[in-house]
Amino acid sequence: MFAINSYVQAKTLTEALQYKQANPKARWIAGGSDLLIQIREGKLAVADLIAIRDIPELTGITLDGAENIHIGPLSTFGQIAADPVIQSRIPLLGRAVDQAGGPQLRNVGTIGGNICNGATSADSAASLFVLEAVLVLTRLDEAGRLVNEEKAIGGFYQGPGRVDIAPDQMLTDIYIPKEKYQNFFGHYTKYSMRNAMDIATLGCAVYSRFSDDLSRIEEVRLAYGVAGPTPCRCPQAEKALIGMEPGEEAFRKLGSLALEEINPRDSWRASRSFRLQLAEELAYRSGLACFEEARLAKGAAGGQGSARAETALKESAGLKEGAAPAQEAEKAPAGFGDQRRWFMSCTVNGRPVEVAIDNRESLADMLRNHLGLTSVKKGCDVGECGACTVLVDGKSIDSCIYLARWAEGKHILTTEGLRGAENELSIVQQAFIDEAAVQCGFCTPGLIMTATEIVDSGRRYSREELRRLISGHLCRCTGYQNILNAVEKVAGIEK
Ligand SMILES: Cc1cc2nc3c(=O)[nH]c(=O)nc-3n(C[C@H](O)[C@H](O)[C@H](O)COP(=O)(O)OP(=O)(O)OC[C@H]3O[C@@H](n4cnc5c(N)ncnc54)[C@H](O)[C@@H]3O)c2cc1C
Numbered sequence: 001m002f003a004i005n006s007y008v009q010a011k012t013l014t015e016a017l018q019y020k021q022a023n024p025k026a027r028w029i030a031g032g033s034d035l036l037i038q039i040r041e042g043k044l045a046v047a048d049l050i051a052i053r054d055i056p057e058l059t060g061i062t063l064d065g066a067e068n069i070h071i072g073p074l075s076t077f078g079q080i081a082a083d084p085v086i087q088s089r090i091p092l093l094g095r096a097v098d099q100a101g102g103p104q105l106r107n108v109g110t111i112g113g114n115i116c117n118g119a120t121s122a123d124s125a126a127s128l129f130v131l132e133a134v135l136v137l138t139r140l141d142e143a144g145r146l147v148n149e150e151k152a153i154g155g156f157y158q159g160p161g162r163v164d165i166a167p168d169q170m171l172t173d174i175y176i177p178k179e180k181y182q183n184f185f186g187h188y189t190k191y192s193m194r195n196a197m198d199i200a201t202l203g204c205a206v207y208s209r210f211s212d213d214l215s216r217i218e219e220v221r222l223a224y225g226v227a228g229p230t231p232c233r234c235p236q237a238e239k240a241l242i243g244m245e246p247g248e249e250a251f252r253k254l255g256s257l258a259l260e261e262i263n264p265r266d267s268w269r270a271s272r273s274f275r276l277q278l279a280e281e282l283a284y285r286s287g288l289a290c291f292e293e294a295r296l297a298k299g300a301a302g303g304q305g306s307a308r309a310e311t312a313l314k315e316s317a318g319l320k321e322g323a324a325p326a327q328e329a330e331k332a333p334a335g336f337g338d339q340r341r342w343f344m345s346c347t348v349n350g351r352p353v354e355v356a357i358d359n360r361e362s363l364a365d366m367l368r369n370h371l372g373l374t375s376v377k378k379g380c381d382v383g384e385c386g387a388c389t390v391l392v393d394g395k396s397i398d399s400c401i402y403l404a405r406w407a408e409g410k411h412i413l414t415t416e417g418l419r420g421a422e423n424e425l426s427i428v429q430q431a432f433i434d435e436a437a438v439q440c441g442f443c444t445p446g447l448i449m450t451a452t453e454i455v456d457s458g459r460r461y462s463r464e465e466l467r468r469l470i471s472g473h474l475c476r477c478t479g480y481q482n483i484l485n486a487v488e489k490v491a492g493i494e495k
Pocket residue numbers: 027028029030031032033034035036037073074099100101102105108109110111112113114115116117121122123124165169170171172197198199200382383384
């Protein structure tokens with residue numbers, strides 16, 4: 001049970017801002033993947049929550065008439081990575097957020113939450129800094145009208161966990177003007193101790209524009225995460241590169257000059273000196289990667305510095321060692337009430353259910369305690385092990401950091417729901433048995449749900465892709481080879 005004092009779920013922006021006027025101390029909650037952890041760890045004294053996750057106008061990616069890119073703050077990492085506008089115009093950002101957490105996390109974590117949480121390690125931050133993103137903050141004035149204020153992302157971070165947003169404001173749009181991204185090439189490199197489910201030890205984004213013949217750097221932007229208490233740019237280093245020939249010498253210079261402008265700290269994750277070494281090297285590699293991208297885009301294969309760029313890129317790849325839902329209006333607490341009980345309707349394993357829950361319960365608790373679905377395991381209870389994975393409307397999520405309330409009207413699938421009409425096992429379950437992919441079995445139901453999502457996608461994947469798709473799970477005893485063999489058997493590309 002989360003220590004939530006009160007909870008309301010807004011359906012419109014105005015309604016959310018009205019709730020906030022009534023209780024300025026209340027916190028916005030989007031995906032909850034930062035906030036619910038803070039509540040679980042006792043870091044929030046009184047958690048009054050206003051859920052904004054059901055406000056449709058705050059999600060999605062659009063291009064306006066002037067080709068500025070608008071990203072709704074409720075867009076999840078998964079949505080952003082898969083979006084065609086992002087992929088075609090600012091792939092740097094899509095690739096950056098695709099490195100956050102694991103697949104379950106990317107199905108719930110939002111870009112707005114990532115920024116407003118104020119962490120220097122946020123995977124979207126360095127890219128948004130080099131994109132010179134503009135944040136739109138909205139509040140209600142005394143007459144109840146929506147008032148927007150724009151802030152550059154560069155000044156938004158004020159310190160660890162602190163951002164420049166007033167209590168009555170909400171982040172409602174993140175936009176990137178066309179002139180900030182047009183003709184630029186970018187690369188984000190994240191160094192972390194594990195390939196998944198780990199925050200950045202250091203993150204580095206380089207964004208560059210070159211002359212038409214690729215002989216000169218016209219502009220370069222460099223930003224880091226975890227190189228100081230907040231994400232930061234390196235303006236002096238950037239300036240020094242203007243007019244230089246792109247290549248090893250220029251980007252080595254970028255890395256070494258950047259050291260004068262950053263201030264990483266010692267932490268249990270890495271020492272300051274290691275972070276400095278990373279900062280220098282990642283600027284160099286990311287810079288060369290930008291140039292390589294420009295070369296490929298312009299079809300100028302064989303240009304100066306290209307062989308070195310390719311070598312550095314290869315090195316870079318090996319860098320990481322290491323029933324119909326009830327109407328909410330009839331049921332929701334009036335105003336900022338503290339109504340704890342909630343009758344929710346959803347479909348679980350194909351059957352409509354109506355269940356009285358406590359607003360503070362996680363979906364994992366609801367499924368286990370109210371419905372007896374004990375295949376849903378609770379391992380870490382903080383979104384790190386994947387043992388509690390279930391499918392909500394076909395997408396895998398960690399049910400331990402997903403409020404039960406959020407499943408209202410949705411279709412939930414657990415391992416109990418996979419049996420066929422004759423009680424036979426699903427092909428995924430059978431593959432786990434055939435490949436001896438089970439030992440103690442604790443992680444198995446969660447892994448089976450992720451594998452089911454993979455199979456249901458109808459796509460076939462390489463072993464490497466499958467490894468990444470199951471990276472949100474920890475198995476403490478079987479080891480991963482047999483598990484991968486099982487998943488590959490049902491979803492892998494024929495060898
Ligand atoms: C296991 C695990 C692994 C993780 N790995 C990574 C990782 O590799 N990289 C990474 O960057 N992050 C990681 N995170 C952190 C987290 O998932 C991200 O920061 C995510 O983007 C937070 O988004 P959310 O919607 O879940 O935020 P929430 O938890 O809902 O909110 C976070 C904060 O932002 C505020 N907020 C949310 N939306 C708005 C808004 N529109 N306007 C104003 N304030 C708002 C909330 O009040 C809160 O203070 C990880 C988290 C977990 C649990």
